[in-house]
Amino acid sequence: MKILEKIFGDPNVKILKHYQKRVGRINAIEHNIKMLSDDALKQQTKILRERLDKGETLDAVLDIAFATVREAAQRTLGQRHYDVQLMAGMALHEGKIAEMKTGEGKTLAATLSLYLNALSSQGAHLVTVNDYLARRDADWMGRIFYALGMTVGCIQHEAAFIFDPKIEQEETKEAITKLSFKVDMQNLRSVGRREAYNADITYGTNNEFGFDYLRDNMVQESSQKVQRSLHFAIIDEVDSILIDEARTPLIISAPAQEATERYHTFAHIVSQLKENEDYNMDEKMRAVALTQSGIDRVERMLGKKNMYQEGSVEDIHHIEQALKANALFKKDRDYVVREGEVVIVDEFTGRLMFGRRFSEGLHQAIEAKEGLTIKQESLTLATITLQNLFRLYKKLAGMTGTAATEAEEFAKIYGLDVVVVPTNRPMIRIDAADRIYRTERGKSKAVVQEIKKLYENGQPVLVGTISIEKNERLSAMLKKEGIPHNLLNAKNHEHEAEIIAQAGKLHAVTVATNMAGRGVDIVLSGNPPNASEAEKIKQLGGLTVLGTERHESRRIDNQLRGRSGRQGDAGKSQFYISLEDDLMRIFASERLKSLMTRLGQPEDMPLENSLITRSIEAAQKKVEGRNFDIRKHLVEYDDVMNKHREVIYKKRNEILYDYEHEPKKLRERTFEMIENEIEQVVSFHTAIDKTQERTKNNGMSKAQERNTSTSWDMQEIEEVMSTIFLLSEEEKKYIRGLQPQSATNEVHILRDQVIQVLIQWASQRYEKLESSVGEPQLMRRIEKSVWLRAIDMLWIDHLDQMTRLREGIGLRGYGQKDPLVEYQKEAYDHFTELMNTIARQVAHTIFKVGAQSVMTSTLMQKRQQEIAPSKVFSEETRQFGGLLQPQETRNTQNVVLKKIKDASGQKVGRNDLCPCGSGKKLKRCHGA
Secondary structure (H helix, E strand, O other), X not given: OHHXXXXXXXXXXXXXXXXXXXXXXXXXXXXXXXXXXXXXHHHHHHHHHHHHHOOOOHHHHHHHHHHHHHHHHHXXXXXXXXXXXXXXXXXHHOOOEEEOOOXXXXXXXXXXXXXXXXXXXXXXXXXXXXXXXXXXXXXXXHHHHHHOOOOEEEEOOOOEEEEOOOXXXXXXXXXXXXXXXXXXXXXXXXXOXXXXXXXXXXXXXXXXXXXXXXXXXXXXXXHHOOOOOOOEEEEEOHHHHHHHOOOOOEEEEEEEEOOOOHHHHHHHHHOOOOXXXXXXXXXXXXXXXXXXXHHHHHHHHHOOOOHHHHXXXXXXXXXXXXXXXXXXXXXXXOEEEEOOEEEEEOOXXXXXXXXXXXXXXXXXXXXXXXXXXXXXXXXXXXXXXXXXXXXXXXXXXXXXXXXXXXXXXXXXXXXOOEEEOOOOXXXXXXXXXXXXXXXXXXXXXXXXXXXXHHHHXXXXXXXXXXXXXXXXHHHHHHHXXXXXXXXXXXXXXXXXXXXXXXXXXXXXXXXXXXOOOOOOOOOOOOOOOOHHHXXXXXXXXXXXXXXXXXXXXXXXXXXXXXXXXXXXXXXXXXXXXXXXXXXXXXXXXXXXXXXXHHHOOOOOOOEOOHHHHHHHHHHHHHHHHHHHHHHHHHHHHHHHHHHHHXXXXXXXXXXXXXXXXXXHHHXXXXXXXXXXXXXXXXXXXXXXXHHHHHHHHOXXXXXXXXXXXXXXXXXXXXXXXXXXXXXXXXXXXXXXXXXXXXXXXXXXXXXXXHXXXXXXXHHHHHHHHHHHHOOHHXXXXXXXXXXXXXXXXXXXXXXXXXXXXXXXXXXXXXXXXXXXXHHHHHHHHHHHHHHHHHHHHHHHHHHHHHHHHHHHHHHHHHOOOOOOHHHOOOHHHHHHOOOOOHHHHHHHHHOOOOOOEOOOOOEOOOOOEOOOOOOOEHHHOOOO
């Protein structure tokens, strides 16, 4: 890469030169924009939209749009975009990632491209990492867009808002300054989610955008959807969302089965096992496995001779998960216990991930380990990874303070180039060499002494820790030394933002997990700033950042360093490391460890050694490379499921569209499934047997062909047809009567005749059913409900099948087969079967549900005064799932089911296939 740069020049420099020319043009028209009145400035939005309607491009209006936003920001917030912020805005508009150092004003820079892309009236999204930042930015930056006549929405976990300022009088400069960390909820009016999404610009978190996308593809009516098409998005802290959280899928789930006390049994068993004797642990690979000794011991405790033969697959799986929970997952590092619940801790950010659960029974295993109430396992209803969610946008951009180290991943997976935007003022922060100690205890003592020295001098200090556990341990040591400090570990974003905003004051000591308070500037002297105090702090050396441990990723370390030295301020950063740190213990080379041992260094004496520094960087690069491979591997597998998801959601949306706009097409689509099913059933049961096929291929004459027996099974055709629609005795007799003719007629001609007759009967039944139902739109509603129910229920089963396939596919590698290729092949087969089963279920269900609708309607009319319509659940309704509103099926558990019969009136046994057409046994379906 370096050689190519020497030959062709640094591409980043070339891009910045191009941007600089446009900045010059924007600055040239700034005076003209300043002369506009407030009303005239607001009219700019209308003028620019009219230009776009006439065929001009966004690029053509960029200069005037950026100049307009800059002036609006100056008038509303007293902040004028720097030239480098204009350059960042250009990068974002072009669908690139803008790397801007901490304190360079990413939030303000984003307003430029948000406004420009919102001019097309298709919506623009700003994606943040938490609800607090979404609220803050919508309230803070909303003033700019409001002044330009644009609407601003905000999506929260269980709420949605529109920026609607209540205070018209001019706000003080101090009040505006506080907006960088304080939210004025008076300006955010509560609205429905659809209204918030219909705003020109919408702020929200990655999770909420993702979950709303999934929920929109589960609705029963198009009017229930909240999102528009995914047009343009800027991801704030793009590295955190697209890299750190990329391996965490968004899942909408429902309880699957009752929790079992066996989790506690397995937790008790594994707690008695010993490492290196009963199991081996690989921290580097995050894997743990029983030894033969461990297997023998578990078998003795379970009272089994061979658990791999006697035990169920589920039991073995739960034992492995219990072992993983006990050995690999540590309290206050990987999770915390809050109010009787296990809450996951994000390994990169240190934030508590409320509402998220480990999958595959691991969360239940941890609950058992901690002696908590075990919650039900879940059934996945819909899922998508963040990687594939954001690839749905027509144009995607991002911004962060640290992207260059991950440029390859952004380019390969997301097609996003990184542009490093220069700082507004030269960076003068001192990044001191690492101080390396032999032990954790020696390092901690040195950190406390350094903090004490800085505190006594009055210099503000921010201390970064990598976990809540170490965060609280360091806090206890500082209390012992009598050093007042603020403790932050990402539990309350809004409260922490206020503390972080004041972390630059004289004598301030702030101990935080690496990412606590991210998104809020640390201003010297605090916020609002005090000029004399700020100058005094600069003389002391500015804000000092102390890292108590290196992270696996250089990017996270750089983010911590970046909290100091904003906007050309003085500052210093330094890391304190010990050989007992996780990174050094797990990934550092044995050569490095032996070197430190030979040196015989006292535990509280630091060492600065270039070999050790290079070893640390090598270890970090090794981990980064491994994590990149894992994420790339995840994308390759998830791309398969993504294609399935696209097809299913497209089919679902087509059904909704047909129902509302082209009802005749929905009828044609539904009856086509019946025709296809009839054709397949008849073709399958009238196939020429293999012996006849071979004879025919050897030159059999037509006379011989007519007299050769075939494998026709007219009785089976009759029975299968009866599960689609009821046949009269005359019709059954007619079908059976075709059997003797099969030897004397042309096989293919007769087969076509049978198909045509059955389709004709089905058509007559369908027309009769429509007339019985009454209103054509009611029949279309029944068709829509049957389609959506089939798609939704079978899609859930498919997700479960694909999860199980994914779990075991890695073993194919031992057979010299590529697991990914094998996964793609089998996934294709599963998906083909899914689509066929959906079509089959529609064909086998539509007549039953339609007939039941007529029956239920009649019953409701007769008993309207006695029973509320929502409570009418007849035996047949439960049998065939024939409810027009699927969400009401939750109330059917109280129905007592005495006997279930098929369409011909015969009793169905518990081990027979369910008459609903699901393909499952009755006891596993409607007989459960």
